[in-house]
Structure formats: structure tokens, C-alpha cells
Amino acid sequence: MKLSSSFSLLFLFTSQMLSAAPLTATDLYQVQKPTGMQVSPDGQRAVFSLNRYDLAKNKSNTDLHLLELGSGRQTQLTFHPAADNQPAWSPDGRQLVFVSKRDGEQNQLQLLTLGGGEARQLTDLPVSVSNPRFFPDGKKILFSAQVPAGFAGDFKLLKDEKKPLHSAKVSENRIYRYWDHFLTDDKVTQFFAYDIATGDVQALTPGWNQWTSLDGGVEFDLAPDGKQLALSAVSSKPPYNSLNFDVYLVPTDGSGKAVNLTEANPADDSKPVFSPDGRSLLYGAQKRTDFGNDNVKLTRFDLTAKTATELAGNIDLSPQQWFFSKDGQMLYFLAEDKARLSLFSVPAGGGPVKQVLRQASNEQVQVAGPAQFALVQHGISQLPEIFLLDNKSRTLKQISQINTALQQNTQWGKVEEMTYPGSDNKPIQMFVIFPPNFDAKKRWPLLSLLHGGPHGAFNDAFGTRWHPQVFAAMGYVVIMPNFHGSTGFSEAFTASIHGDHATKPFFDSEAAIDYMTSRGYIDESRVAAAGGSYGGYLVSWIAGHSTKYKALVNHAGVYDLMAQFASDSTLMRTYAYAGSPWKDKDNVLKASPAMFAENFNTPMLITHGEQDYRVPVTQGLALYGVLKGKGVDARLVYFPDENHWILKPQNSIYWYHEFGQWLERYIGKGPTE
Numbered sequence: 001m002k003l004s005s006s007f008s009l010l011f012l013f014t015s016q017m018l019s020a021a022p023l024t025a026t027d028l029y030q031v032q033k034p035t036g037m038q039v040s041p042d043g044q045r046a047v048f049s050l051n052r053y054d055l056a057k058n059k060s061n062t063d064l065h066l067l068e069l070g071s072g073r074q075t076q077l078t079f080h081p082a083a084d085n086q087p088a089w090s091p092d093g094r095q096l097v098f099v100s101k102r103d104g105e106q107n108q109l110q111l112l113t114l115g116g117g118e119a120r121q122l123t124d125l126p127v128s129v130s131n132p133r134f135f136p137d138g139k140k141i142l143f144s145a146q147v148p149a150g151f152a153g154d155f156k157l158l159k160d161e162k163k164p165l166h167s168a169k170v171s172e173n174r175i176y177r178y179w180d181h182f183l184t185d186d187k188v189t190q191f192f193a194y195d196i197a198t199g200d201v202q203a204l205t206p207g208w209n210q211w212t213s214l215d216g217g218v219e220f221d222l223a224p225d226g227k228q229l230a231l232s233a234v235s236s237k238p239p240y241n242s243l244n245f246d247v248y249l250v251p252t253d254g255s256g257k258a259v260n261l262t263e264a265n266p267a268d269d270s271k272p273v274f275s276p277d278g279r280s281l282l283y284g285a286q287k288r289t290d291f292g293n294d295n296v297k298l299t300r301f302d303l304t305a306k307t308a309t310e311l312a313g314n315i316d317l318s319p320q321q322w323f324f325s326k327d328g329q330m331l332y333f334l335a336e337d338k339a340r341l342s343l344f345s346v347p348a349g350g351g352p353v354k355q356v357l358r359q360a361s362n363e364q365v366q367v368a369g370p371a372q373f374a375l376v377q378h379g380i381s382q383l384p385e386i387f388l389l390d391n392k393s394r395t396l397k398q399i400s401q402i403n404t405a406l407q408q409n410t411q412w413g414k415v416e417e418m419t420y421p422g423s424d425n426k427p428i429q430m431f432v433i434f435p436p437n438f439d440a441k442k443r444w445p446l447l448s449l450l451h452g453g454p455h456g457a458f459n460d461a462f463g464t465r466w467h468p469q470v471f472a473a474m475g476y477v478v479i480m481p482n483f484h485g486s487t488g489f490s491e492a493f494t495a496s497i498h499g500d501h502a503t504k505p506f507f508d509s510e511a512a513i514d515y516m517t518s519r520g521y522i523d524e525s526r527v528a529a530a531g532g533s534y535g536g537y538l539v540s541w542i543a544g545h546s547t548k549y550k551a552l553v554n555h556a557g558v559y560d561l562m563a564q565f566a567s568d569s570t571l572m573r574t575y576a577y578a579g580s581p582w583k584d585k586d587n588v589l590k591a592s593p594a595m596f597a598e599n600f601n602t603p604m605l606i607t608h609g610e611q612d613y614r615v616p617v618t619q620g621l622a623l624y625g626v627l628k629g630k631g632v633d634a635r636l637v638y639f640p641d642e643n644h645w646i647l648k649p650q651n652s653i654y655w656y657h658e659f660g661q662w663l664e665r666y667i668g669k670g671p672t673e
Contacts, residue, residue, distance in 0.1 A: 039374050049098075065077060069399060077114075095113050097132040110122065129192075140226075143193075151190055174571070178214035189216060220232070222252075230248070245268040290572060316491055339459050341363065356389075433472040435476065442672065447478045481508055529542055530554075534558065543601075554604055561577055609639045
């Protein structure tokens with residue numbers, strides 16, 4: 001692991017335990033994850049939700065924890081069997097508001113006085129609440145909730161609302177479902193204020209009828225004086241033949257008079273953040289309407305002059321999260337940067353961008369002082385922990401011990417970063433993960449993992465899904481190539497496959513196999529590939545175009561491009577495919593794996609979830625039916641209760657089991673005898 005600008009990494013780990021064992025799928029669900037971290041107003045403490053899995057109950061739970069940033073002392077604050085999430089500090093740092101179901105079926109506001117005993121429930125509404133935040137005077141709490149479009153604020157009407165007797169989902173919109181749920185119930189996210197003294201709830205956006213997202217979430221900020229909200233919302237109108245997000249300014253007096261600040265930009269504007277003085281807004285702007293992964297442009301909007309200024313224009317990065325320093329003089333943002341999620345800075349008035357931290361993946365970054373940040377960091381071989389970054393002394397110090405025992409008690413496979421020539425002779429970055437007992441003098445089976453998207457990347461990050469250390473521990477050399485179309489390697493590289501999803505990524509994946517077999521320790525007769533979503537598309541493409549592989553694993557993969565017009569996301573597919581079923585369909589057909597089924601001969605494991613609306617389950621079922629019809633070895637693992645991802649712990653562990661059994665059946669495991 002490397003730190004830019006001469007940072008020194010200060011782990012608090014002791015010597016590694018002698019009983020260390022390779023990572024297993026079950027181990028992944030022993031990892032505790034800090035989420036929703038918020039630093040106190042005085043910068044001395046951080047509160048966060050700690051997620052823990054209970055495999056016996058097949059679910060997770062979260063409780064609130066407090067971490068002293070100076071000493072690293074950690075205290076558990078809540079112990080309820082219901083999940084406690086989204087903590088926020090009161091302005092004086094004495095209280096916390098959070099959301100939890102506690103005694104009901106819906107998340108409600110809970111107020112906890114530090115050192116004052118149990119939390120007390122504030123709201124009892126017929127809807128689930130989220131995103132709590134204190135107003136600057138500490139007398140009211142802002143929150144959001146999903147309600148019927150046009151809702152005026154009378155929750156008594158919602159309590160008395162009768163559900164229809166039929167189960168039909170009806171729509172004339174182009175966008176009518178998302179991920180794993182339908183959008184036909186005409187619900188939107190609105191904002192409310194809870195008065196702590198009286199218990200009254202005031203509607204701040206009565207009559208609001210626009211989507212703030214397709215999953216019910218909202219990107220927003222409250223002005224420093226509490227008088228305005230800035231939020232990102234869909235400005236497009238039904239039937240949503242296009243989808244454009246704009247930034248709106250809304251007063252918090254309940255008048256509901258929203259003003260669109262970014263109407264002139266036909267592409268998306270997102271994640272508004274107020275400056276500390278409240279005079280400007282920072283948000284992200286995209287420019288293309290035919291491609292959803294062009295670089296986000298960091299933009300500052302002067303609320304008095306009504307002018308927008310692009311910042312950080314001298315870099316080929318796409319910022320994801322941004323925030324001001326406490327004095328408002330500097331801006332900081334996270335961005336994917338060559339397979340890392342790194343932290344950067346730029347003067348608030350404009351100027352050169354500087355890299356602050358480039359190591360593994362960093363998230364939940366919070367200002368803790370004039371030159372200090374609290375953050376969560378994790379990597380392929382690094383379990384999530386909270387760190388304190390001192391930008392003045394150039395030090396990064398681990399201050400939590402959440403996963404230290406498991407970190408030390410795991411025998412990690414070596415991770416090596418390599419680059420090889422790919423399509424157009426462009427350098428392709430990939431991570432290689434070796435088995436813990438790797439011996440370069442022996443010949444090993446190779447597993448190539450192919451990421452989804454296609455506009456995504458394999459970053460140096462920890463996750464429970466598709467963890468390469470688990471596959472390496474099974475006895476495989478694992479490669480993770482970031483082929484053409486991947487994010488974090490320049491905007492041009494990401495857009496290079498627009499209109500042709502097959503050619504360059506396939507060439508890059510084939511070149512990765514050739515590169516690895518040339519190194520002398522790979523048994524080229526024992527090679528497999530596995531991918532999910534777009535990675536599954538590549539697996540299906542490989543099945544019809546390559547003879548390098550003895551086994552394939554296809555999770556939620558695209559098989560028939562024509563059938564992808566049943567997906568929840570069709571707006572930009574005509575651009576992505578350079579065609580459609582009604583125009584230039586030959587371009588779609590020639591890039592569709594289904595058109596090359598006559599070449600399918602490689603054994604394939606197919607896994608898919610019924611509730612997958614991104615790549616409908618019929619894609620996996622059709623591919624399985626074709627393989628079985630041809631007499632090709634195939635196995636179907638179907639999850640009736642999962643979406644595009646396999647998320648339930650026991651389902652996930654079983655998925656890893658099936659994955660390992662399939663590979664072992666066709667390419668064995670461990671070095672060649």
C-alpha cells in the first residue's frame with residue numbers, strides 16, 4: 001500500500017497471530033462495517049452505525065457507536081435489536097438524532113442524550129422517516145419521508161388511506177420500475193420539520209411531486225442559517241422519455257416555492273452542498289445526455305450573482321463526494337483514480353487540484369479540524385477501519401480496532417498490481433491476487449474476474465460480493481482486469497466502448513490471459529472466467545468467441561441485447577448499443593452473445609435472482625435453456641428472493657459454495673500435480 005506526498009501509515013496492529021487462516025465466504029460476514037459516520041461539532045468525536053451480521057438469523061443489525069478521535073476509545077451507545085442508522089449531531093454536541101424501527105414497522109426519529117440513558121422515540125408516523133438533521137438553532141429536526149405525490153402534510157389522511165383490492169401495476173411511463181421495485185405507486189420524497197418542544201410536524205415541501213431519485217433517496221443540504229434547502233430532483237416530466245436531474249433551492253418556511261438553479265444544463269446536476277457562509281452552492285454537473293458516465297464537473301453556484309463556475313477543470317477525474325473546509329477556503333472531493341478511491345483538494349475560488357491521499361479506498365470523509373479528517377478506509381486485503389488523516393503532518397493513523405482481530409487472524413494472499421498491453425496497445429491495469437500458499441515454481445489454475453457496468457472498475461476495496469481473496473484462498477490465481485470502458489482511467493477510456501460493448505473489453509480480457517500464461521506459473525489448460533451483469537455479458541461473449549477457458553461462471557449476465565429493453569434502464573441503451581430493435585438493429589444483433597450460440601461449448605454455471613430488474617431473470621433462464629438444449633454442461637442456481645445482487649448472508653455463502661464447486665469440477669484447485 002502506498003501513500004502519496006510522503007504520508008506515513010501508522011497501523012495499530014500487533015504481530016500477526018500464528019493461527020492465521022485463509023479468508024472464507026463465512027469470514028466475510030464476520031466483518032463489521034462502520035457506516036454513516038459523523039464527526040461532532042467540536043471535532044473530537046465521531047458517531048457511526050456499526051453493522052454486524054448474525055448468520056443464525058440470516059440478517060444484519062446496526063447499533064450506534066462513539067469513537068474518541070484522539071484516544072481511539074470506542075463506546076457502544078445503543079443495544080436495541082432494531083437497526084439504528086443515520087445518526088446526526090445536535091449543534092451543541094450533546095444529543096444525537098437517528099432513525100430506527102424500535103417499536104414499529106417503520107423507521108421513526110429517535111433522540112439520544114449522551115450520558116442520559118435510553119433513546120426516546122419522537123415521531124409516530126404512518127411512513128418511514130430518514131435523513132434526520134438538526135436545524136442550526138437545535139430546536140427542530142429536519143427529516144424526509146416518502147409520501148404520495150402532491151402530499152399536503154396531513155398524516156392523518158395517510159393513516160386512513162385504504163389499499164386497493166387488486167395487485168396490478170399500471171403505467172404509461174418509459175421508466176416504471178427500478179432495481180427491484182416498481183415506481184407505479186406515485187410516491188415521492190418530501191421534507192418535514194419536527195419541533196422538539198411541541199412534537200409538531202411541519203411539511204416543508206407541501207405539494208412536491210418530483211422524484212428525487214429512483215430508489216427513494218435524496219441528495220440535499222440544509223443552509224447554514226436553516227432557511228433554505230438545496231436538493232437534486234428530476235425535472236423531466238412523464239412519460240420520462242429522458243431523465244434529467246437539476247438542483248433546486250427550496251425555502252424551509254413551508255411555502256414550497258422551489259427554484260430550479262440548473263435548468264440551463266440538459267444533463268444531470270447532483271449533490272448540492274452549501275458553503276459555510278451560505279453564499280454559494282457546490283454541486284456536480286454532467287454535460288452529456290447520451291452517456292451517463294461522462295466526468296462530473298465540480299461546479300460552484302453563486303447564489304447572489306446567479307452564476308455557475310466550473311472548478312477542478314485541469315484534471316481528468318470524476319468527483320463523487322465533495323465538501324468545504326470549515327473556513328470555506330478549500331474544497332475536498334473523492335474520485336476514482338486508477339483503481340483507488342482517492343482524496344483531492346482544490347481552492348474554493350478555483351486553482352490547481354492536489355492529491356491529498358491515494359491509498360486503497362476512502363469513504364465517509366469528515367472534517368475533524370483545520371487540517372484533519374476522519375475517514376473509513378478499506379482495501380482488497382484491508383478490512384474497514386476508521387482513520388485520522390493529518391494533512392499538516394502528512395500522517396494517517398488508524399484509530400479504530402473494529403476488525404483488527406480478523407485482520408490479523410487472516411492469511412492474506414499477496415496482491416500485485418500489473419499492467420499489460422490491451423486493445424489499441426493501450427495499457428490495461430489489473431490486480432492479481434495469489435493464493436496464500438503460492439509457489440511460483442508450480443503451475444496454478446487461473447480465474448479471470450470480469451467486472452460489471454460496463455462503466456465500473458475493480459478498485460482496491462473490500463466488499464462481501466465477489467471478494468477475490470476468497471477465490472484465491474480456494475486455490476486459484478485471480479486476476480481483475482480493468483478493461484476498456486472502466487472508470488477512473490480517464491473519461492476517454494471510459495467512453496471508448498460507447499456503441500460497441502464487445503470488441504475492446506473482449507480483446508483486453510483475452511490479452512490478460514495471454515499475459516498471465518506467459519509468466520510461467522499458470523497452467524493454461526486450467527483457465528476459467530467469471531463475471532456478473534456486464535461481466536456476465538462478457539462471459540457469454542467469451543462462450544461464443546474463445547476456446548481459452550475450461551469453465552465459465554455467469555451471474556445476472558446479459559445474454560440477449562434485444563431482450564435488455566425489458567430492463568429497468570432503457571433510456572441510453574440506443575446510444576450504448578448504437579442501435580435498437582426499431583433502428584440500426586444489426587448493430588445490436590452483431591454485439592449480442594445470443595447470436596453466437598452455435599459456438600457455445602464451454603461448461604457454464606448460471607446464477608440469477610428473480611427480483612432482478614436491471615438484467616431480468618429471463619436472460620439467465622434463456623441462456624441456460626440454450627446451453628442445455630445444445631447439450632453443453634450447465635448448472636442453474638436460481639434465487640427467488642434476490643435482486644441483481646446476492647445480498648442475504650446465507651444465500652451469499654451458498655453462492656460462493658456453488659462457485660467453488662463448479663470451478664473445482666472443471667479446473668481443479670491448487671497447483672498442477
